[in-house]
Amino acid sequence: MRCIAETAPRVSSGTVPSAPPAAQLRRFHPHDIPVIADIVRDSLHENYDNSLYLSLGQQWPDGFLVAADALGRPIGFLLGVMQVDQEGRILMFAVDRAHRAKGIGTQLMKAFLERCRTQGLRRVTLEVRVSNATAIRFYTDFRFSVTDLLRTYYSDGEDGYQMARDTV
Template sequence: MQNTDIRIRRARQADLPGICTIEHELFPDPWDESAFRDALYLFPGLFFVAETNGTIIGFVSAGMEDTGDAVYGHIMNIAVPSSSQRQGVGGRLLQRIEFECMVLGAEAMQLEVRVSNEDAQRFYQKYGYTQVFMLDSYYSNGEDAVLMMRWFT
Protein backbone atom coordinates (compact mmCIF):
# COMPACT_ATOMS: atom_id res chain seq x y z
CA MET A 1 0.00 0.00 0.00
CA GLN A 2 1.36 3.41 -1.00
CA ASN A 3 1.10 6.31 1.44
CA THR A 4 0.39 9.45 -0.60
CA ASP A 5 0.84 11.77 2.40
CA ILE A 6 4.60 11.27 2.35
CA ARG A 7 6.71 14.39 1.87
CA ILE A 8 10.34 14.10 0.75
CA ARG A 9 12.47 17.09 1.72
CA ARG A 10 16.08 18.01 2.34
CA ALA A 11 17.38 17.01 5.76
CA ARG A 12 18.21 19.63 8.39
CA GLN A 13 20.32 19.57 11.55
CA ALA A 14 17.12 19.40 13.60
CA ASP A 15 16.26 16.08 11.91
CA LEU A 16 19.37 14.28 13.18
CA PRO A 17 17.87 12.91 16.44
CA GLY A 18 14.95 11.36 14.51
CA ILE A 19 17.33 9.98 11.88
CA CYS A 20 19.50 8.45 14.61
CA THR A 21 16.47 6.81 16.21
CA ILE A 22 15.66 5.07 12.93
CA GLU A 23 19.31 4.15 12.39
CA HIS A 24 19.61 2.56 15.84
CA GLU A 25 16.36 0.61 15.37
CA LEU A 26 17.53 -1.01 12.14
CA PHE A 27 21.28 -1.51 12.11
CA PRO A 28 23.57 -3.58 14.33
CA ASP A 29 26.41 -1.07 13.79
CA PRO A 30 24.58 2.24 13.50
CA TRP A 31 26.10 5.54 12.52
CA ASP A 32 26.30 8.01 15.37
CA GLU A 33 24.97 11.55 15.15
CA SER A 34 28.39 12.99 14.28
CA ALA A 35 28.57 10.77 11.16
CA PHE A 36 25.19 12.08 10.02
CA ARG A 37 26.25 15.64 10.83
CA ASP A 38 29.35 15.15 8.65
CA ALA A 39 27.24 13.74 5.79
CA LEU A 40 24.87 16.69 6.02
CA TYR A 41 27.80 19.13 6.04
CA LEU A 42 29.66 17.49 3.14
CA PHE A 43 26.65 16.72 0.91
CA PRO A 44 23.73 18.93 2.05
CA GLY A 45 22.00 18.60 -1.33
CA LEU A 46 22.11 14.80 -1.15
CA PHE A 47 20.52 14.14 2.21
CA PHE A 48 16.73 13.74 2.39
CA VAL A 49 14.09 12.70 4.86
CA ALA A 50 10.63 11.30 4.26
CA GLU A 51 8.00 12.55 6.65
CA THR A 52 4.31 12.24 7.23
CA ASN A 53 2.36 14.38 9.67
CA GLY A 54 5.65 15.95 10.82
CA THR A 55 7.22 12.59 11.74
CA ILE A 56 10.35 11.34 9.99
CA ILE A 57 9.65 7.91 8.50
CA GLY A 58 12.83 7.43 6.50
CA PHE A 59 15.99 9.02 5.20
CA VAL A 60 18.68 8.71 2.55
CA SER A 61 22.12 10.24 2.27
CA ALA A 62 24.53 10.05 -0.63
CA GLY A 63 27.71 11.55 -1.98
CA MET A 64 29.24 12.06 -5.40
CA GLU A 65 32.36 10.23 -6.50
CA ASP A 66 34.55 10.86 -9.54
CA THR A 67 36.87 7.99 -10.44
CA GLY A 68 38.42 9.87 -13.35
CA ASP A 69 36.63 7.50 -15.71
CA ALA A 70 33.10 7.95 -14.40
CA VAL A 71 31.05 10.06 -12.01
CA TYR A 72 28.57 8.25 -9.83
CA GLY A 73 26.36 8.77 -6.83
CA HIS A 74 27.15 6.70 -3.78
CA ILE A 75 24.27 5.94 -1.44
CA MET A 76 25.88 6.02 1.98
CA ASN A 77 22.80 5.28 4.06
CA ILE A 78 19.11 4.67 3.49
CA ALA A 79 16.61 3.50 6.07
CA VAL A 80 12.90 3.21 6.71
CA PRO A 81 11.69 2.00 10.12
CA SER A 82 9.85 -1.30 10.25
CA SER A 83 6.53 0.45 10.92
CA SER A 84 6.77 2.35 7.60
CA GLN A 85 8.24 -0.34 5.36
CA ARG A 86 6.35 -1.69 2.35
CA GLN A 87 4.47 1.59 1.90
CA GLY A 88 6.58 3.07 -0.90
CA VAL A 89 8.76 5.23 1.34
CA GLY A 90 12.06 3.56 0.44
CA GLY A 91 11.29 3.66 -3.27
CA ARG A 92 10.46 7.35 -3.15
CA LEU A 93 13.66 8.12 -1.25
CA LEU A 94 15.70 6.04 -3.67
CA GLN A 95 14.19 7.72 -6.73
CA ARG A 96 14.75 11.19 -5.27
CA ILE A 97 18.41 10.59 -4.50
CA GLU A 98 18.97 9.07 -7.94
CA PHE A 99 17.38 12.13 -9.57
CA GLU A 100 19.52 14.55 -7.54
CA CYS A 101 22.69 12.62 -8.41
CA MET A 102 21.77 12.56 -12.11
CA VAL A 103 21.30 16.35 -12.02
CA LEU A 104 24.86 16.58 -10.66
CA GLY A 105 26.19 14.45 -13.52
CA ALA A 106 26.15 10.93 -12.12
CA GLU A 107 26.27 8.18 -14.72
CA ALA A 108 25.42 5.50 -12.16
CA MET A 109 24.58 4.85 -8.51
CA GLN A 110 26.49 2.61 -6.13
CA LEU A 111 25.72 1.19 -2.69
CA GLU A 112 26.82 -1.53 -0.33
CA VAL A 113 24.45 -3.92 1.42
CA ARG A 114 25.04 -6.73 3.89
CA VAL A 115 25.30 -10.12 2.21
CA SER A 116 22.74 -11.41 4.74
CA ASN A 117 20.22 -8.65 3.95
CA GLU A 118 18.42 -10.42 1.12
CA ASP A 119 15.28 -8.28 1.50
CA ALA A 120 17.30 -5.12 0.81
CA GLN A 121 19.06 -6.76 -2.14
CA ARG A 122 15.69 -7.68 -3.67
CA PHE A 123 14.46 -4.13 -3.07
CA TYR A 124 17.45 -2.67 -4.95
CA GLN A 125 17.12 -5.22 -7.76
CA LYS A 126 13.51 -4.10 -8.20
CA TYR A 127 14.90 -0.62 -8.97
CA GLY A 128 17.49 -1.85 -11.46
CA TYR A 129 20.53 -2.43 -9.26
CA THR A 130 22.78 -5.39 -9.97
CA GLN A 131 25.50 -7.07 -7.95
CA VAL A 132 28.94 -6.00 -9.13
CA PHE A 133 31.20 -7.74 -6.62
CA MET A 134 31.65 -8.68 -2.97
CA LEU A 135 33.58 -6.72 -0.36
CA ASP A 136 35.19 -9.06 2.17
CA SER A 137 34.71 -8.21 5.86
CA TYR A 138 33.22 -4.80 5.00
CA TYR A 139 31.18 -4.41 8.18
CA SER A 140 32.53 -4.05 11.72
CA ASN A 141 31.40 -7.57 12.66
CA GLY A 142 33.32 -9.04 9.71
CA GLU A 143 30.28 -9.59 7.49
CA ASP A 144 30.79 -9.23 3.75
CA ALA A 145 28.97 -6.64 1.65
CA VAL A 146 27.50 -6.86 -1.81
CA LEU A 147 28.40 -3.85 -3.92
CA MET A 148 25.44 -3.04 -6.18
CA MET A 149 25.18 -0.52 -9.00
CA ARG A 150 22.61 0.94 -11.32
CA TRP A 151 23.72 2.61 -14.54
CA PHE A 152 21.59 5.39 -15.97
CA THR A 153 22.62 4.90 -19.59
Protein backbone atom coordinates in the same frame (compact mmCIF):
# COMPACT_ATOMS: atom_id res chain seq x y z
CA MET B 1 2.48 30.39 -24.19
CA ARG B 2 0.85 27.38 -22.56
CA CYS B 3 -2.04 25.62 -24.14
CA ILE B 4 -5.24 25.78 -22.01
CA ALA B 5 -5.48 22.02 -22.09
CA GLU B 6 -2.23 21.84 -20.12
CA THR B 7 -3.63 23.84 -17.21
CA ALA B 8 -7.20 22.57 -17.14
CA PRO B 9 -7.92 19.83 -14.61
CA ARG B 10 -7.84 16.46 -16.27
CA VAL B 11 -11.19 14.74 -16.51
CA SER B 12 -10.87 11.16 -15.47
CA SER B 13 -12.22 8.65 -17.94
CA GLY B 14 -13.03 6.05 -15.37
CA THR B 15 -9.47 5.58 -14.11
CA VAL B 16 -8.82 5.44 -10.37
CA PRO B 17 -7.10 8.60 -9.07
CA SER B 18 -3.49 7.91 -8.11
CA ALA B 19 -2.83 7.49 -4.38
CA PRO B 20 -1.23 10.41 -2.52
CA PRO B 21 2.50 10.05 -1.84
CA ALA B 22 3.25 8.00 1.26
CA ALA B 23 5.49 10.71 2.73
CA GLN B 24 6.73 14.21 2.13
CA LEU B 25 10.30 14.34 0.92
CA ARG B 26 12.56 17.17 2.01
CA ARG B 27 16.17 17.97 2.77
CA PHE B 28 17.82 16.90 6.01
CA HIS B 29 17.87 19.45 8.88
CA PRO B 30 20.23 19.11 11.88
CA HIS B 31 17.22 18.85 14.22
CA ASP B 32 16.34 15.54 12.46
CA ILE B 33 19.42 13.86 13.95
CA PRO B 34 17.88 12.29 17.10
CA VAL B 35 15.05 10.60 15.13
CA ILE B 36 17.34 9.55 12.26
CA ALA B 37 19.87 8.17 14.76
CA ASP B 38 17.04 6.07 16.29
CA ILE B 39 16.14 4.69 12.83
CA VAL B 40 19.80 3.92 12.17
CA ARG B 41 20.21 2.10 15.50
CA ASP B 42 17.08 0.02 14.95
CA SER B 43 17.36 -0.61 11.19
CA LEU B 44 21.11 -0.60 10.49
CA HIS B 45 22.40 -1.55 13.97
CA GLU B 46 24.89 1.30 13.92
CA ASN B 47 25.53 4.14 16.34
CA TYR B 48 27.14 7.13 14.69
CA ASP B 49 28.24 10.43 16.17
CA ASN B 50 25.99 13.41 15.40
CA SER B 51 28.90 15.11 13.64
CA LEU B 52 28.88 12.42 10.95
CA TYR B 53 25.34 13.33 9.83
CA LEU B 54 26.22 17.02 9.90
CA SER B 55 29.41 16.71 7.85
CA LEU B 56 27.90 14.29 5.29
CA GLY B 57 24.81 16.50 5.02
CA GLN B 58 27.02 19.47 4.21
CA GLN B 59 28.95 17.57 1.55
CA TRP B 60 25.88 17.30 -0.71
CA PRO B 61 22.71 18.70 0.89
CA ASP B 62 20.50 17.49 -1.98
CA GLY B 63 21.80 13.95 -1.50
CA PHE B 64 20.53 13.66 2.08
CA LEU B 65 16.80 13.06 1.64
CA VAL B 66 14.33 12.76 4.48
CA ALA B 67 10.85 11.22 4.20
CA ALA B 68 8.65 12.95 6.77
CA ASP B 69 5.20 12.23 8.19
CA ALA B 70 2.39 14.82 8.33
CA LEU B 71 4.03 16.43 11.37
CA GLY B 72 7.37 16.74 9.60
CA ARG B 73 8.95 13.97 11.67
CA PRO B 74 11.42 11.71 9.80
CA ILE B 75 10.11 8.21 9.04
CA GLY B 76 12.85 7.30 6.59
CA PHE B 77 15.91 8.73 4.92
CA LEU B 78 18.52 8.17 2.24
CA LEU B 79 22.00 9.61 2.65
CA GLY B 80 24.07 9.73 -0.51
CA VAL B 81 27.38 11.36 -1.30
CA MET B 82 29.13 12.35 -4.51
CA GLN B 83 32.31 10.60 -5.44
CA VAL B 84 34.94 11.07 -8.11
CA ASP B 85 34.19 9.90 -11.64
CA GLN B 86 30.62 11.27 -11.58
CA GLU B 87 29.42 8.60 -9.17
CA GLY B 88 26.91 8.80 -6.37
CA ARG B 89 27.20 6.44 -3.43
CA ILE B 90 24.41 5.52 -1.04
CA LEU B 91 25.89 5.43 2.46
CA MET B 92 22.74 4.94 4.52
CA PHE B 93 19.16 4.11 3.60
CA ALA B 94 16.40 3.04 5.95
CA VAL B 95 12.69 3.37 6.60
CA ASP B 96 11.30 3.17 10.11
CA ARG B 97 10.03 -0.35 10.80
CA ALA B 98 6.42 0.80 11.33
CA HIS B 99 6.33 2.51 7.94
CA ARG B 100 7.90 -0.12 5.67
CA ALA B 101 6.30 -1.73 2.64
CA LYS B 102 4.21 1.41 1.97
CA GLY B 103 6.27 2.76 -0.88
CA ILE B 104 8.42 5.18 1.13
CA GLY B 105 11.70 3.49 0.21
CA THR B 106 10.64 3.64 -3.44
CA GLN B 107 9.86 7.36 -3.13
CA LEU B 108 13.27 8.03 -1.60
CA MET B 109 15.16 5.98 -4.18
CA LYS B 110 13.35 7.54 -7.16
CA ALA B 111 14.02 11.05 -5.84
CA PHE B 112 17.67 10.25 -5.16
CA LEU B 113 18.25 8.86 -8.66
CA GLU B 114 16.60 11.98 -10.10
CA ARG B 115 18.92 14.22 -8.07
CA CYS B 116 21.92 12.22 -9.26
CA ARG B 117 20.83 12.77 -12.86
CA THR B 118 20.30 16.51 -12.24
CA GLN B 119 23.78 16.65 -10.76
CA GLY B 120 25.24 14.95 -13.84
CA LEU B 121 26.18 11.75 -12.01
CA ARG B 122 26.30 8.73 -14.29
CA ARG B 123 26.43 5.87 -11.83
CA VAL B 124 25.27 4.99 -8.31
CA THR B 125 26.90 2.43 -6.03
CA LEU B 126 26.06 1.00 -2.61
CA GLU B 127 26.99 -1.79 -0.24
CA VAL B 128 24.60 -4.26 1.35
CA ARG B 129 24.96 -7.22 3.72
CA VAL B 130 24.77 -10.54 1.87
CA SER B 131 22.08 -11.62 4.37
CA ASN B 132 19.83 -8.61 3.71
CA ALA B 133 17.47 -10.31 1.26
CA THR B 134 14.79 -7.59 1.50
CA ALA B 135 17.18 -4.79 0.58
CA ILE B 136 18.85 -6.86 -2.16
CA ARG B 137 15.45 -7.53 -3.71
CA PHE B 138 14.56 -3.84 -3.41
CA TYR B 139 17.79 -2.79 -5.15
CA THR B 140 17.44 -5.48 -7.82
CA ASP B 141 13.94 -4.19 -8.59
CA PHE B 142 15.61 -0.80 -9.07
CA ARG B 143 18.02 -2.35 -11.63
CA PHE B 144 21.05 -2.43 -9.33
CA SER B 145 23.23 -5.46 -9.89
CA VAL B 146 26.02 -7.02 -7.87
CA THR B 147 29.45 -5.83 -9.02
CA ASP B 148 31.67 -7.22 -6.26
CA LEU B 149 31.76 -9.46 -3.20
CA LEU B 150 33.34 -7.58 -0.28
CA ARG B 151 34.77 -10.15 2.11
CA THR B 152 34.29 -9.38 5.84
CA TYR B 153 33.17 -5.88 4.87
CA TYR B 154 31.11 -5.31 8.02
CA SER B 155 32.55 -4.88 11.52
CA ASP B 156 30.90 -8.12 12.70
CA GLY B 157 32.69 -10.03 9.91
CA GLU B 158 29.76 -10.41 7.51
CA ASP B 159 30.45 -10.17 3.76
CA GLY B 160 28.88 -7.44 1.68
CA TYR B 161 27.87 -7.04 -1.92
CA GLN B 162 28.72 -3.95 -3.82
CA MET B 163 25.84 -3.12 -6.14
CA ALA B 164 25.68 -0.49 -8.87
CA ARG B 165 23.54 0.88 -11.68
CA ASP B 166 23.69 3.64 -14.24
CA THR B 167 21.49 6.63 -13.51
CA VAL B 168 19.74 6.42 -16.87
